[in-house]
Amino acid sequence: MVNKMLNTSYNNIIDALKCVCFNHGMVNNVSSGNIEDIDLAANSVYPLVHIVPGNVIAGVQSITFSFNLLAMDLVHSDNSNEQQVLSDTLQILLDVIAQYKNGLQLGVQQNDGIFGQLDNANYTLEPFLERFDNAVAGFNLTLSIIVPATYFACDSFNLEAQYGGGWIWGDNGQINCMAANNTPAENTPTVMPEEQI
Numbered sequence: 001m002v003n004k005m006l007n008t009s010y011n012n013i014i015d016a017l018k019c020v021c022f023n024h025g026m027v028n029n030v031s032s033g034n035i036e037d038i039d040l041a042a043n044s045v046y047p048l049v050h051i052v053p054g055n056v057i058a059g060v061q062s063i064t065f066s067f068n069l070l071a072m073d074l075v076h077s078d079n080s081n082e083q084q085v086l087s088d089t090l091q092i093l094l095d096v097i098a099q100y101k102n103g104l105q106l107g108v109q110q111n112d113g114i115f116g117q118l119d120n121a122n123y124t125l126e127p128f129l130e131r132f133d134n135a136v137a138g139f140n141l142t143l144s145i146i147v148p149a150t151y152f153a154c155d156s157f158n159l160e161a162q163y164g165g166g167w168i169w170g171d172n173g174q175i176n177c178m179a180a181n182n183t184p185a186e187n188t189p190t191v192m193p194e195e196q197i
Helices: 010-022 082-102
Strands: 029-032 048-058 062-074 125-128 136-148 160-163 167-170
Touching (some): 010 048, 010 062, 010 082, 062 082, 082 125
Antiparallel strands (some): 125 136
């Protein structure tokens, strides 16, 4: 079984989310970043899912990553395909939810998924019709992805481990915060110890 705790970085979470979206048969492109980063001029990229990062909550034994997903497609100038665009983009986002709830892509059913599961919430998918300058329509979904987490804190960010019959830890000569004697000293404003030469 894969250790879920080892895959809780933002890179892991967003790469998995991009993969789920891109593997959807109706999606031609997936992008991420601010909402202003969406390349609306490139007509060949539609249908498009754009991922906007939100807040991250560091809980007691979990980390919750929030995202807005915008699924969109081009609407004809006469709006003749607007209903179809809304139907398709809604289905894309519902399928993303399904993958995180029960999907095989992330190993959720086998309980060995390493990139998180959705919280047990009801999701509101909001349609948009005239949100952008060009003729696109679609749906917006706000979702939260939860990953288990423990807060393993070393005494130095620069620790390295070597295995030689047992783990040997070293800090490569970096400053050790414990050596700073974390008690205030009014006459000595130096917080970190001076470097030894």
